[in-house]
Amino acid sequence: MRDLALFTKHAMFCFIFFGSWELCHRMEVLSPTFFGSPFGIINFLSEGFFVKAALWKDIGYTLFGTVVSFLIGTSLALTIALIFLTYPRIERASEPYLTVFNAMPRIALAPLFLLWFGLGLGSKIAVGSSLSFFIVLSSAVAGMRSVSPDHLTLSRTLGATPTQIFFKLTMPTAIPTLFSGLRLGLIYSMLGVIGSELIAAEHGIGQQLSFLQSMFNMNGVMGLIGLLAAIGMLLTKAMTAIERRLLVWQ
């Protein structure tokens, strides 16, 4: 009942917001060159998905790049986190370099990656991975370090091997902190892919966005921005669902 009331309120808000926007567009209060219109956006999206069907391909490219860069960034981050946990001296030695790379706005590396990996998916994956890597690395290290000293003492007195300690203690302890990093890392992977598609690409939503903007097709630009928001939300929801399943004990 409360959910229905909340849904009604949201629906009313959207109706008023988009209704006013459409009204302002028709009364020529808002310029179509800069703002487009809700009906124009719907037309663009329905044409893109169901008439020309070109948007599916662009979404496919962007999502594929996002998922692959997230997987690469995460795998690398978890491996490095494990090395840091096992050999703290390596962590101390590499800390200044990591700090410099982390502080660098990595989207600025996109032109370099474009030269190295070309206009295709390679450069997008490189930027996406470099963004998710640092986020997942810091959350993985923090999570793995948060093992309770009591749990560790207990396991040691029981004769737990380092492998047992890692799988039965370190990983379960790290999961809550790790997941907040993974959720953010996934969104940042998409950000990296879209960002580098905006600069130069053959396919992808970012490339379409850049093209439509240059043509002053605001219905297309607004439509794609809305689509990106929806994809981002769906990715976050999927991650939250996995997290809930894994962290049922919390």
Add this chain to the structure above:
Amino acid sequence: MVACLVDLSELSVKFSASVTAIESLSLRIYDKEFVSIVGPSGCGKTTVLNVLAGLISEYEGKAFVRGQSPRSGNPEVAYMLARDSLFPWRTAIENAAYGMEIRGVSAVTRSQRARELLSKVGLEGFEHAWPKALSQGMRQRVALARTFCLDSPILLMDEPFGALDAQTKIQLEDLLLDLWSTESRTVLFVTHDLAEAVALSDRVIVMSPRPGKILADVKVELNRPRSVRELQSNPKFLSLYGEIWKIFEQGFDQTSRSLD
């Protein structure tokens, strides 16, 4: 002849050049004995347990657990910490079975044993409960089940009931006595609480403030089986309590004078 399971001889532990935790401590604990160590905070009670559990390897003197030097992961020893240390991501039965899992007991055996022990500690029906859903007393019962699930003959218990309210504490003390008598183990129990030490033990070792030395080794001649609740008004119990309290105070006075 009763076997000596724990043998400490002239044991000294220094944490740094200026901090001596234990000084020349000698203690023997025999098979199936329940021995408590009492003493003020920082007197080295937990250090004694840590040496026996193999968590501290730098010490002077001699320490033997069943004739062998202490080592971490010794199956002869099970350690129960002051806090319940339950893993929040494991259910009650999975927590109870944790020690057996680490020690390679088969899944079927550990499930049966954990279920049996949870039932003994009064947690039948709570096998699949997450720790967050259990009260402090129930969590400590799971920790007790986890300790007794192991077939280690020597149990080291570090103030396991220190954080509980008075009523729950007495319930768990009675439960511990029941388990100890049915499972027949040797227990070295560390506590701040003199009444608890007297009620549970065969012997009470009184330690001085740091550096920890043994002030007295008092034999508790109270009949078994005991009920901790009923002992509270037993004259012999009260007299023993008074006797140990005097030793405890004398230890404090001596240390205070030496510090002055």
